[in-house]
Amino acid sequence: MPTFREILLQTETALLKADVFFGHGYESAHDEAVALVLAAARLSPFNTGTEVLERAFPDDASATLGVLLKQRCGDRLPLAYVTGEAYLGPLCFKADSRALVPRSPIAEIILNGFAPWFQDEQPAVIVDVCCGGGSLGMLAKLVFPNATVVLSDLDDAALALTQENSQRHPVDGIVKGDLLAWCADDSVDIVIANPPYVDAHDMADLPPEYRHEPGLALVGGDDGLDLVRVLLHDAARLLRSTGLLLLEVGNSQDALDELDPCLHPTWVDLEQGGHGVAAFMAQDLAQWAGKTSFNGGESK
Numbered sequence: 443m444p445t446f447r448e449i450l451l452q453t454e455t456a457l458l459k460a461d462v463f464f465g466h467g468y469e470s471a472h473d474e475a476v477a478l479v480l481a482a483a484r485l486s487p488f489n490t491g492t493e494v495l496e497r498a499f500p501d502d503a504s505a506t507l508g509v510l511l512k513q514r515c516g517d518r519l520p521l522a523y524v525t526g527e528a529y530l531g532p533l534c535f536k537a538d539s540r541a542l543v544p545r546s547p548i549a550e551i552i553l554n555g556f557a558p559w560f561q562d563e564q565p566a567v568i569v570d571v572c573c574g575g576g577s578l579g580m581l582a583k584l585v586f587p588n589a590t591v592v593l594s595d596l597d598d599a600a601l602a603l604t605q606e607n608s609q610r611h612p613v614d615g616i617v618k619g620d621l622l623a624w625c626a627d628d629s630v631d632i633v634i635a636n637p638p639y640v641d642a643h644d645m646a647d648l649p650p651e652y653r654h655e656p657g658l659a660l661v662g663g664d665d666g667l668d669l670v671r672v673l674l675h676d677a678a679r680l681l682r683s684t685g686l687l688l689l690e691v692g693n694s695q696d697a698l699d700e701l702d703p704c705l706h707p708t709w710v711d712l713e714q715g716g717h718g719v720a721a722f723m724a725q726d727l728a729q730w731a732g733k734t735s736f737n738g739g740e741s742k
């Protein structure tokens with residue numbers, strides 16, 4: 443019977459030979475091979491050490507691994523849809539084609555307690571808009587258990603997955619809504635937004651793995667900013683004076699820089715990889731959008 447080490451090597455070789463694309467949270471054939479082999483053997487990456495490498499790989503796991511590899515290499519499903527789960531920070535989420543595979547670099551900022559961007563003591567209300575399967579909002583609830591954390595999306599399928607994930611990682615509300623139209627003025631401390639932002643050029647060039655994700659989660663129009671334009675105005679309206687908008691736009695970073703000379707996105711340095719995440723302070727957004735007051739007080 444082959445060992446885990448031998449199976450791992452064979453799996454890595456198969457992934458490289460199939461020339462699969464690594465863009466969904468795993469950065470190499472080795473990392474994906476580890477995840478596939480552990481999933482086939484029903485072992486958790488959280489409590490499996492290298493001692494497993496010299497153990498015999500069970501026959502039934504070999505059969506399962508064959509099925510998983512066909513889905514990954516033949517059908518080019520993203521790894522998380524093959525295994526049915528995705529990890530972001532310390533949490534594990536159910537993942538399938540109802541929503542984007544969780545991988546947003548905003549997770550790093552959430553896990554840092556939004557420092558140094560959120561300057562008030564504790565956020566009371568956090569909204570994760572365009573929540574997909576709910577990973578970012580659920581991480582925010584983990585870090586700020588006393589905050590009211592509400593997740594929203596327009597897509598029923600994504601919201602059904604959010605509901606299922608909330609069984610593992612409870613939140614305070616799950617709302618169906620078009621962007622932030624459902625949110626009251628001056629009511630939110632932090633908006634987390636990873637909206638669809640892939641521009642027309644990038645959409646035409648997407649590797650096959652991305653075509654298994656919902657189009658509604660990706661397509662951002664010609665310059666990628668169709669929904670971002672609306673979100674910026676929405677956020678200006680509903681953020682409290684000390685509030686913060688964290689907005690991911692990925693490759694549409696240049697387009698956002700050029701959107702309006704009066705809008706000044708601050709690009710966040712991400713230590714764990716990724717790019718195109720902007721931080722906006724509520725006061726700056728309000729000034730840009732021409733908002734005149736916060737709860738009766740003058741905006742600066």
Ligand SMILES: C[S@@+](CC[C@H](N)C(=O)[O-])C[C@H]1O[C@@H](n2cnc3c(N)ncnc32)[C@H](O)[C@@H]1O
Pocket residue numbers: 541542543544545546571572573574575576577578594595596597600619620621635636637638639658659660669
């Ligand atoms: C890029 S995905 C992000 C998912 C999730 N935030 C994550 O990081 O995994 C964008 C999400 O926006 C949702 N969406 C698209 N248009 C929307 C709209 N007008 N209002 C609310 N959500 C929308 C899609 O259904 C999708 O779940």
